[in-house]
Amino acid sequence: MKEWFVKKLVERTIKKLTENGFKASYFEDRNTLRESVLSIIPPGATIGVGGSVTVRELGIVEILNGRGFTVYDHWKEGLSNEERARIRKAHLTCQVFITGTNAITEDGEIVNIDGIGNRVASMIYGPETVIVIAGYKKIVKNLQSAIERIKSIAAPMNAKRLNLTLPCSEYGYCTNCKSEKRICRILTVIQKRPPETEMYIFIINEDIGF
């Protein structure tokens, strides 16, 4: 029953994403998804990896490093703040940008809230190809549900992951804070594929990321 429900949800979302100009696909397993990601990347391409738990849980960074690609990964351990900032800027001009997303609507929109803005900026303009990877649980009904999902699930969990002192990382829900450390600063809704960016949306049959 669950399989049938997820299949129907993904089918209608992919139809809308396709109408909106995205190259959307559904994957039953990690290996097939990873192979598809690799098949898109041209030999010798420079690759940026956005701040995404999903992409890292799938082991994609390790695979790319293992294949000798130049990978800009600002989550690599041991980086200084200056090095992180340099890598975020390199994302804007890399050939392929791989990232997750906070939500995908059944209307075929990609919705995100960023703190710094580097992730959403690189999704919109700069890289020739953007690959967005998401577990099926990121699919929500509409824009309002997307924002609710981000504020009630993704942002509190990200604040906790980053060990930030914020109301959401303490209580587990959003208080629409006025904190200096607030991580919800930029809301983007990609309604149609940006015309100068090839954009792939890969949905996987896993409860992955947050």
Ligand code: SF4
């Ligand atoms: S607005 Fe503040 S409290 Fe709400 S999720 Fe964002 S950082 Fe947390």
